Amino acid sequence: MSIIESYMNSPYDLSGSMSKNRFRNEILWGLKRILELYKLDKKFTVVFDYKCDVEVHLEDGFEFYQLKTQNDNGSYTVRKLIGKNKNGDSVLGKLYILKFNEKGEEQDEIKVAVVSNAPLSAGKKVHTDSEALALGSIDSDVLNDIRINLTKELTASEEVKLLNTYFIRTSIDLINPEKTLIGELALFFEETFGTEPKKINSLYRVLSSEIFNKACYELTLETYEEILSKKGIEKSELSNVLNQYVDKTDMALTKATVYIEENYKDNFKSRFKMKRALNSVLINLTRDKILRGIELEIVKFLTINLDNLSDNDLELIDKIGVSLEYLKPIETSDEEFRVLILLTLKRYEEGVYERSNY
Structure with a gap:
Protein backbone atom coordinates (compact mmCIF):
# COMPACT_ATOMS: atom_id res chain seq x y z
CA MET A 1 0.00 0.00 0.00
CA GLN A 244 4.72 39.68 -6.46
CA TYR A 245 6.19 41.30 -3.34
CA VAL A 246 9.86 41.25 -4.31
CA ASP A 247 11.19 44.75 -4.87
CA LYS A 248 12.84 43.96 -8.17
CA THR A 249 14.61 47.32 -8.29
CA ASP A 250 16.41 46.45 -5.05
CA MET A 251 17.23 43.00 -6.43
CA ALA A 252 18.77 44.62 -9.50
CA LEU A 253 20.86 46.90 -7.31
CA THR A 254 22.11 43.91 -5.33
CA LYS A 255 23.05 42.09 -8.54
CA ALA A 256 24.83 45.16 -9.92
CA THR A 257 26.81 45.49 -6.70
CA VAL A 258 27.78 41.81 -6.78
CA TYR A 259 28.87 42.22 -10.41
CA ILE A 260 31.19 45.10 -9.48
CA GLU A 261 32.62 43.17 -6.54
CA GLU A 262 33.35 40.11 -8.66
CA ASN A 263 34.69 41.79 -11.80
CA TYR A 264 36.87 44.36 -10.05
CA LYS A 265 37.93 42.30 -7.04
CA ASP A 266 41.64 42.68 -7.87
CA ASN A 267 41.53 46.38 -8.71
CA PHE A 268 40.74 48.61 -5.75
CA LYS A 269 40.83 51.84 -7.77
CA SER A 270 38.37 50.65 -10.42
CA ARG A 271 36.15 48.98 -7.84
CA PHE A 272 36.00 52.19 -5.81
CA LYS A 273 35.19 54.30 -8.88
CA MET A 274 32.45 51.92 -10.03
CA LYS A 275 30.82 51.79 -6.58
CA ARG A 276 30.90 55.57 -6.31
CA ALA A 277 29.45 55.82 -9.81
CA LEU A 278 26.66 53.40 -8.84
CA ASN A 279 25.68 55.61 -5.90
CA SER A 280 25.73 58.69 -8.13
CA VAL A 281 23.58 57.06 -10.82
CA LEU A 282 21.02 55.86 -8.29
CA ILE A 283 20.61 59.39 -6.95
CA ASN A 284 20.56 61.14 -10.33
CA LEU A 285 18.17 58.70 -12.03
CA THR A 286 15.32 59.97 -9.88
CA ARG A 287 15.78 63.59 -10.98
CA ASP A 288 17.82 63.70 -14.21
CA LYS A 289 15.61 63.43 -17.31
CA ILE A 290 18.61 62.93 -19.60
CA LEU A 291 19.85 59.89 -17.65
CA ARG A 292 16.30 58.62 -17.52
CA GLY A 293 16.06 58.95 -21.28
CA ILE A 294 19.31 57.00 -21.75
CA GLU A 295 17.97 54.28 -19.46
CA LEU A 296 14.89 53.90 -21.66
CA GLU A 297 17.04 53.81 -24.80
CA ILE A 298 19.05 50.97 -23.25
CA VAL A 299 15.76 49.16 -22.59
CA LYS A 300 14.72 49.63 -26.23
CA PHE A 301 18.09 48.32 -27.40
CA LEU A 302 17.75 45.21 -25.24
CA THR A 303 14.19 44.55 -26.39
CA ILE A 304 14.95 44.98 -30.10
CA ASN A 305 18.16 42.92 -30.01
CA LEU A 306 17.10 40.35 -27.40
CA ASP A 307 17.65 37.30 -29.64
CA ASN A 308 21.15 38.43 -30.65
CA LEU A 309 22.55 39.62 -27.33
CA SER A 310 25.91 38.38 -26.10
CA ASP A 311 25.88 35.83 -23.30
CA ASN A 312 28.69 37.70 -21.56
CA ASP A 313 27.65 40.72 -19.47
CA LEU A 314 30.96 42.50 -19.99
CA GLU A 315 30.73 42.18 -23.79
CA LEU A 316 27.10 43.27 -23.70
CA ILE A 317 27.92 46.38 -21.65
CA ASP A 318 30.71 47.26 -24.10
CA LYS A 319 28.41 46.80 -27.10
CA ILE A 320 25.62 48.93 -25.65
CA GLY A 321 28.16 51.56 -24.60
CA VAL A 322 29.49 51.84 -28.17
CA SER A 323 25.99 51.86 -29.70
CA LEU A 324 24.62 54.57 -27.41
CA GLU A 325 27.75 56.58 -26.75
CA TYR A 326 26.31 59.51 -28.72
CA LEU A 327 23.74 59.93 -25.91
CA LYS A 328 26.32 60.24 -23.13
CA PRO A 329 26.38 63.77 -21.61
CA ILE A 330 29.79 65.43 -21.24
CA GLU A 331 29.34 65.70 -17.47
CA THR A 332 28.70 61.96 -17.11
CA SER A 333 31.87 59.99 -16.39
CA ASP A 334 32.76 56.78 -18.20
CA GLU A 335 32.19 54.83 -14.97
CA GLU A 336 28.75 56.37 -14.51
CA PHE A 337 27.79 55.52 -18.09
CA ARG A 338 28.92 51.90 -17.71
CA VAL A 339 27.16 51.59 -14.35
CA LEU A 340 23.96 52.97 -15.84
CA ILE A 341 24.10 50.26 -18.51
CA LEU A 342 24.90 47.62 -15.89
CA LEU A 343 22.05 48.67 -13.59
CA THR A 344 19.59 48.79 -16.50
CA LEU A 345 20.66 45.28 -17.55
CA LYS A 346 19.96 43.93 -14.09
CA ARG A 347 16.64 45.75 -13.85
CA TYR A 348 15.65 44.41 -17.24
CA GLU A 349 16.59 40.92 -16.11
CA GLU A 350 14.39 41.29 -13.01
CA GLY A 351 11.38 42.45 -15.07
CA VAL A 352 11.32 45.97 -13.65
CA TYR A 353 10.41 47.53 -17.01
CA GLU A 354 7.32 45.38 -17.35
CA ARG A 355 5.64 47.69 -14.85
CA SER A 356 3.37 50.42 -16.17
CA ASN A 357 5.28 53.25 -14.45
CA TYR A 358 8.24 52.53 -16.76
Whole structure:
Protein backbone atom coordinates (compact mmCIF):
# COMPACT_ATOMS: atom_id res chain seq x y z
CA MET A 1 0.00 0.00 0.00
CA SER A 2 1.40 3.44 -0.95
CA ILE A 3 1.70 6.25 1.58
CA ILE A 4 -1.00 8.17 -0.30
CA GLU A 5 -3.43 5.22 -0.12
CA SER A 6 -2.66 4.91 3.58
CA TYR A 7 -3.35 8.63 4.01
CA MET A 8 -6.65 8.46 2.16
CA ASN A 9 -7.83 5.60 4.39
CA SER A 10 -7.03 7.42 7.64
CA PRO A 11 -9.78 9.35 9.47
CA TYR A 12 -10.51 12.98 8.69
CA ASP A 13 -12.76 15.60 10.23
CA LEU A 14 -14.49 18.46 8.45
CA SER A 15 -16.90 19.11 11.29
CA GLY A 16 -14.74 21.88 12.70
CA SER A 17 -14.80 23.77 9.43
CA MET A 18 -18.54 23.25 9.05
CA SER A 19 -19.62 24.18 12.57
CA LYS A 20 -17.20 26.99 13.45
CA ASN A 21 -15.74 28.00 10.08
CA ARG A 22 -12.51 27.34 11.96
CA PHE A 23 -11.25 30.91 12.02
CA ARG A 24 -8.64 30.11 14.63
CA ASN A 25 -5.40 31.97 14.92
CA GLU A 26 -3.73 28.71 15.88
CA ILE A 27 -3.64 27.38 12.32
CA LEU A 28 -1.55 30.38 11.30
CA TRP A 29 1.33 28.51 12.91
CA GLY A 30 1.25 26.61 9.63
CA LEU A 31 2.64 29.73 7.93
CA LYS A 32 5.77 29.38 10.05
CA ARG A 33 6.16 25.76 8.93
CA ILE A 34 5.61 26.78 5.31
CA LEU A 35 8.44 29.31 5.50
CA GLU A 36 10.75 26.74 7.08
CA LEU A 37 10.02 24.23 4.31
CA TYR A 38 10.51 26.84 1.60
CA LYS A 39 14.00 27.64 2.86
CA LEU A 40 14.86 23.92 2.75
CA ASP A 41 14.04 23.98 -0.97
CA LYS A 42 11.69 21.00 -0.70
CA LYS A 43 8.63 20.31 -2.79
CA PHE A 44 5.66 20.40 -0.42
CA THR A 45 1.98 21.06 0.09
CA VAL A 46 0.67 22.20 3.49
CA VAL A 47 -2.93 21.15 4.12
CA PHE A 48 -5.08 22.97 6.69
CA ASP A 49 -7.78 21.54 8.93
CA TYR A 50 -8.43 18.18 7.32
CA LYS A 51 -6.94 15.18 9.13
CA CYS A 52 -5.64 17.57 11.80
CA ASP A 53 -4.87 21.28 12.12
CA VAL A 54 -1.78 21.41 9.91
CA GLU A 55 -0.43 18.69 7.61
CA VAL A 56 2.78 18.69 5.62
CA HIS A 57 2.71 16.56 2.47
CA LEU A 58 6.18 15.79 1.17
CA GLU A 59 7.25 13.60 -1.73
CA ASP A 60 8.32 10.85 0.67
CA GLY A 61 6.07 11.23 3.69
CA PHE A 62 3.79 13.21 5.98
CA GLU A 63 3.93 15.44 9.04
CA PHE A 64 0.83 16.01 11.20
CA TYR A 65 0.49 18.84 13.70
CA GLN A 66 -2.22 19.60 16.25
CA LEU A 67 -2.26 23.08 17.78
CA LYS A 68 -3.22 23.68 21.40
CA THR A 69 -3.24 27.13 22.94
CA GLN A 70 -2.54 27.63 26.65
CA ASN A 71 -4.34 30.78 27.78
CA ASP A 72 -2.39 31.28 31.00
CA ASN A 73 1.29 31.22 31.93
CA GLY A 74 1.18 27.62 33.09
CA SER A 75 2.53 24.51 31.43
CA TYR A 76 0.80 21.98 29.19
CA THR A 77 0.42 18.77 31.17
CA VAL A 78 0.67 15.16 30.07
CA ARG A 79 -2.86 14.71 31.39
CA LYS A 80 -4.05 17.20 28.75
CA LEU A 81 -2.25 15.16 26.12
CA ILE A 82 -3.79 11.82 26.96
CA GLY A 83 -6.98 12.77 28.83
CA LYS A 84 -10.11 11.78 26.91
CA ASN A 85 -12.95 14.07 25.87
CA LYS A 86 -16.64 13.10 25.86
CA ASN A 87 -16.12 11.23 22.59
CA GLY A 88 -13.42 9.08 24.13
CA ASP A 89 -10.59 10.76 22.21
CA SER A 90 -7.43 12.32 23.59
CA VAL A 91 -5.44 15.10 21.92
CA LEU A 92 -2.47 12.82 21.31
CA GLY A 93 -4.61 9.79 20.45
CA LYS A 94 -6.58 11.58 17.75
CA LEU A 95 -3.30 12.70 16.23
CA TYR A 96 -1.35 9.47 16.72
CA ILE A 97 -3.92 7.36 14.90
CA LEU A 98 -2.69 9.03 11.71
CA LYS A 99 0.53 7.03 12.07
CA PHE A 100 -1.34 3.76 11.44
CA ASN A 101 -2.07 2.32 8.02
CA GLU A 102 -5.19 0.34 7.06
CA LYS A 103 -3.62 -2.91 8.31
CA GLY A 104 -3.11 -1.44 11.77
CA GLU A 105 0.64 -1.16 11.28
CA GLU A 106 2.44 1.77 12.89
CA GLN A 107 4.38 3.85 10.37
CA ASP A 108 7.48 5.08 12.13
CA GLU A 109 8.49 7.50 9.38
CA ILE A 110 5.35 9.63 9.80
CA LYS A 111 5.96 12.60 12.08
CA VAL A 112 3.27 13.77 14.52
CA ALA A 113 3.51 16.66 16.95
CA VAL A 114 1.34 18.58 19.37
CA VAL A 115 2.22 22.27 19.18
CA SER A 116 1.59 24.67 22.04
CA ASN A 117 2.69 28.07 23.28
CA ALA A 118 3.39 26.49 26.69
CA PRO A 119 6.16 24.08 27.81
CA LEU A 120 5.30 20.45 28.52
CA SER A 121 5.05 19.39 32.14
CA ALA A 122 5.99 15.70 32.36
CA GLY A 123 6.29 14.20 35.83
CA LYS A 124 8.43 16.45 37.99
CA LYS A 125 10.02 18.27 35.07
CA VAL A 126 8.80 21.16 32.98
CA HIS A 127 10.57 21.04 29.63
CA THR A 128 11.42 24.65 28.86
CA ASP A 129 14.79 24.12 27.19
CA SER A 130 13.71 22.53 23.92
CA GLU A 131 11.37 23.78 21.21
CA ALA A 132 10.93 20.30 19.71
CA LEU A 133 10.80 17.67 22.44
CA ALA A 134 10.80 13.99 21.42
CA LEU A 135 8.25 12.30 23.66
CA GLY A 136 10.44 9.21 23.75
CA SER A 137 13.03 11.19 25.72
CA ILE A 138 10.87 12.20 28.69
CA ASP A 139 10.77 10.60 32.15
CA SER A 140 10.36 6.82 31.76
CA ASP A 141 7.44 6.54 34.20
CA VAL A 142 5.51 9.27 32.40
CA LEU A 143 6.43 7.80 29.02
CA ASN A 144 5.14 4.39 30.11
CA ASP A 145 1.87 5.98 31.26
CA ILE A 146 1.45 7.64 27.86
CA ARG A 147 2.13 4.38 26.02
CA ILE A 148 -0.34 2.37 28.11
CA ASN A 149 -3.14 4.93 27.75
CA LEU A 150 -2.53 5.50 24.05
CA THR A 151 -2.34 1.80 23.23
CA LYS A 152 -5.63 1.23 25.05
CA GLU A 153 -7.36 4.18 23.40
CA LEU A 154 -6.32 3.15 19.90
CA THR A 155 -6.96 -0.56 20.60
CA ALA A 156 -3.57 -1.23 19.04
CA SER A 157 -2.44 -4.86 18.84
CA GLU A 158 1.02 -3.87 20.09
CA GLU A 159 2.19 -1.13 22.45
CA VAL A 160 2.70 2.14 20.57
CA LYS A 161 6.32 3.07 19.92
CA LEU A 162 6.07 6.87 20.09
CA LEU A 163 8.80 7.16 17.46
CA ASN A 164 8.92 10.43 15.53
CA THR A 165 6.44 11.90 18.00
CA TYR A 166 7.01 15.36 19.43
CA PHE A 167 5.75 18.12 21.66
CA ILE A 168 6.66 21.47 20.14
CA ARG A 169 6.70 24.64 22.15
CA THR A 170 6.38 27.48 19.69
CA SER A 171 7.61 31.03 20.24
CA ILE A 172 4.67 32.34 18.22
CA ASP A 173 1.82 33.90 20.20
CA LEU A 174 -1.01 31.54 19.26
CA ILE A 175 -3.59 33.92 20.71
CA ASN A 176 -2.45 37.00 18.75
CA PRO A 177 0.05 35.69 16.20
CA GLU A 178 0.04 38.62 13.76
CA LYS A 179 3.02 40.62 15.06
CA THR A 180 5.22 37.57 15.52
CA LEU A 181 4.41 36.15 12.10
CA ILE A 182 4.90 39.48 10.32
CA GLY A 183 8.35 39.64 11.88
CA GLU A 184 9.11 36.05 10.86
CA LEU A 185 7.87 36.77 7.34
CA ALA A 186 10.09 39.86 7.03
CA LEU A 187 13.19 37.95 8.17
CA PHE A 188 12.37 35.07 5.83
CA PHE A 189 11.98 37.44 2.91
CA GLU A 190 15.32 39.14 3.51
CA GLU A 191 17.12 35.79 3.90
CA THR A 192 15.50 34.29 0.80
CA PHE A 193 15.44 37.21 -1.63
CA GLY A 194 18.12 39.49 -0.21
CA THR A 195 15.67 42.38 0.07
CA GLU A 196 12.69 43.55 2.09
CA PRO A 197 9.19 42.91 0.70
CA LYS A 198 7.44 45.91 -0.82
CA LYS A 199 4.43 45.71 1.51
CA ILE A 200 4.97 43.31 4.39
CA ASN A 201 1.56 43.86 5.99
CA SER A 202 -0.20 43.31 2.68
CA LEU A 203 1.80 40.13 2.07
CA TYR A 204 0.86 38.81 5.50
CA ARG A 205 -2.83 39.53 4.91
CA VAL A 206 -2.76 37.74 1.55
CA LEU A 207 -1.10 34.63 3.02
CA SER A 208 -3.24 34.50 6.16
CA SER A 209 -6.40 34.98 4.10
CA GLU A 210 -5.39 32.10 1.83
CA ILE A 211 -4.75 29.87 4.86
CA PHE A 212 -8.17 30.68 6.30
CA ASN A 213 -9.83 30.01 2.96
CA LYS A 214 -8.19 26.60 2.73
CA ALA A 215 -9.02 25.75 6.35
CA CYS A 216 -12.67 26.67 5.90
CA TYR A 217 -13.35 24.65 2.76
CA GLU A 218 -16.12 22.31 3.92
CA LEU A 219 -17.28 20.23 0.96
CA THR A 220 -16.52 16.53 0.68
CA LEU A 221 -13.31 15.72 -1.15
CA GLU A 222 -13.09 12.44 -3.06
CA THR A 223 -9.52 12.31 -4.32
CA TYR A 224 -6.06 13.06 -2.98
CA GLU A 225 -5.56 15.68 -5.69
CA GLU A 226 -8.75 17.46 -4.56
CA ILE A 227 -7.52 17.54 -0.97
CA LEU A 228 -4.23 19.14 -1.98
CA SER A 229 -5.98 21.61 -4.27
CA LYS A 230 -8.88 22.67 -2.03
CA LYS A 231 -7.29 22.39 1.41
CA GLY A 232 -3.61 22.93 0.70
CA ILE A 233 -1.01 25.50 -0.28
CA GLU A 234 1.84 24.12 -2.37
CA LYS A 235 5.30 25.54 -2.87
CA SER A 236 4.66 26.85 -6.39
CA GLU A 237 1.60 28.79 -5.19
CA LEU A 238 3.65 30.37 -2.43
CA SER A 239 6.41 31.29 -4.88
CA ASN A 240 3.89 33.06 -7.12
CA VAL A 241 2.65 35.16 -4.20
CA LEU A 242 6.11 35.95 -2.86
CA ASN A 243 7.43 37.03 -6.26
CA GLN A 244 4.72 39.68 -6.46
CA TYR A 245 6.19 41.30 -3.34
CA VAL A 246 9.86 41.25 -4.31
CA ASP A 247 11.19 44.75 -4.87
CA LYS A 248 12.84 43.96 -8.17
CA THR A 249 14.61 47.32 -8.29
CA ASP A 250 16.41 46.45 -5.05
CA MET A 251 17.23 43.00 -6.43
CA ALA A 252 18.77 44.62 -9.50
CA LEU A 253 20.86 46.90 -7.31
CA THR A 254 22.11 43.91 -5.33
CA LYS A 255 23.05 42.09 -8.54
CA ALA A 256 24.83 45.16 -9.92
CA THR A 257 26.81 45.49 -6.70
CA VAL A 258 27.78 41.81 -6.78
CA TYR A 259 28.87 42.22 -10.41
CA ILE A 260 31.19 45.10 -9.48
CA GLU A 261 32.62 43.17 -6.54
CA GLU A 262 33.35 40.11 -8.66
CA ASN A 263 34.69 41.79 -11.80
CA TYR A 264 36.87 44.36 -10.05
CA LYS A 265 37.93 42.30 -7.04
CA ASP A 266 41.64 42.68 -7.87
CA ASN A 267 41.53 46.38 -8.71
CA PHE A 268 40.74 48.61 -5.75
CA LYS A 269 40.83 51.84 -7.77
CA SER A 270 38.37 50.65 -10.42
CA ARG A 271 36.15 48.98 -7.84
CA PHE A 272 36.00 52.19 -5.81
CA LYS A 273 35.19 54.30 -8.88
CA MET A 274 32.45 51.92 -10.03
CA LYS A 275 30.82 51.79 -6.58
CA ARG A 276 30.90 55.57 -6.31
CA ALA A 277 29.45 55.82 -9.81
CA LEU A 278 26.66 53.40 -8.84
CA ASN A 279 25.68 55.61 -5.90
CA SER A 280 25.73 58.69 -8.13
CA VAL A 281 23.58 57.06 -10.82
CA LEU A 282 21.02 55.86 -8.29
CA ILE A 283 20.61 59.39 -6.95
CA ASN A 284 20.56 61.14 -10.33
CA LEU A 285 18.17 58.70 -12.03
CA THR A 286 15.32 59.97 -9.88
CA ARG A 287 15.78 63.59 -10.98
CA ASP A 288 17.82 63.70 -14.21
CA LYS A 289 15.61 63.43 -17.31
CA ILE A 290 18.61 62.93 -19.60
CA LEU A 291 19.85 59.89 -17.65
CA ARG A 292 16.30 58.62 -17.52
CA GLY A 293 16.06 58.95 -21.28
CA ILE A 294 19.31 57.00 -21.75
CA GLU A 295 17.97 54.28 -19.46
CA LEU A 296 14.89 53.90 -21.66
CA GLU A 297 17.04 53.81 -24.80
CA ILE A 298 19.05 50.97 -23.25
CA VAL A 299 15.76 49.16 -22.59
CA LYS A 300 14.72 49.63 -26.23
CA PHE A 301 18.09 48.32 -27.40
CA LEU A 302 17.75 45.21 -25.24
CA THR A 303 14.19 44.55 -26.39
CA ILE A 304 14.95 44.98 -30.10
CA ASN A 305 18.16 42.92 -30.01
CA LEU A 306 17.10 40.35 -27.40
CA ASP A 307 17.65 37.30 -29.64
CA ASN A 308 21.15 38.43 -30.65
CA LEU A 309 22.55 39.62 -27.33
CA SER A 310 25.91 38.38 -26.10
CA ASP A 311 25.88 35.83 -23.30
CA ASN A 312 28.69 37.70 -21.56
CA ASP A 313 27.65 40.72 -19.47
CA LEU A 314 30.96 42.50 -19.99
CA GLU A 315 30.73 42.18 -23.79
CA LEU A 316 27.10 43.27 -23.70
CA ILE A 317 27.92 46.38 -21.65
CA ASP A 318 30.71 47.26 -24.10
CA LYS A 319 28.41 46.80 -27.10
CA ILE A 320 25.62 48.93 -25.65
CA GLY A 321 28.16 51.56 -24.60
CA VAL A 322 29.49 51.84 -28.17
CA SER A 323 25.99 51.86 -29.70
CA LEU A 324 24.62 54.57 -27.41
CA GLU A 325 27.75 56.58 -26.75
CA TYR A 326 26.31 59.51 -28.72
CA LEU A 327 23.74 59.93 -25.91
CA LYS A 328 26.32 60.24 -23.13
CA PRO A 329 26.38 63.77 -21.61
CA ILE A 330 29.79 65.43 -21.24
CA GLU A 331 29.34 65.70 -17.47
CA THR A 332 28.70 61.96 -17.11
CA SER A 333 31.87 59.99 -16.39
CA ASP A 334 32.76 56.78 -18.20
CA GLU A 335 32.19 54.83 -14.97
CA GLU A 336 28.75 56.37 -14.51
CA PHE A 337 27.79 55.52 -18.09
CA ARG A 338 28.92 51.90 -17.71
CA VAL A 339 27.16 51.59 -14.35
CA LEU A 340 23.96 52.97 -15.84
CA ILE A 341 24.10 50.26 -18.51
CA LEU A 342 24.90 47.62 -15.89
CA LEU A 343 22.05 48.67 -13.59
CA THR A 344 19.59 48.79 -16.50
CA LEU A 345 20.66 45.28 -17.55
CA LYS A 346 19.96 43.93 -14.09
CA ARG A 347 16.64 45.75 -13.85
CA TYR A 348 15.65 44.41 -17.24
CA GLU A 349 16.59 40.92 -16.11
CA GLU A 350 14.39 41.29 -13.01
CA GLY A 351 11.38 42.45 -15.07
CA VAL A 352 11.32 45.97 -13.65
CA TYR A 353 10.41 47.53 -17.01
CA GLU A 354 7.32 45.38 -17.35
CA ARG A 355 5.64 47.69 -14.85
CA SER A 356 3.37 50.42 -16.17
CA ASN A 357 5.28 53.25 -14.45
CA TYR A 358 8.24 52.53 -16.76
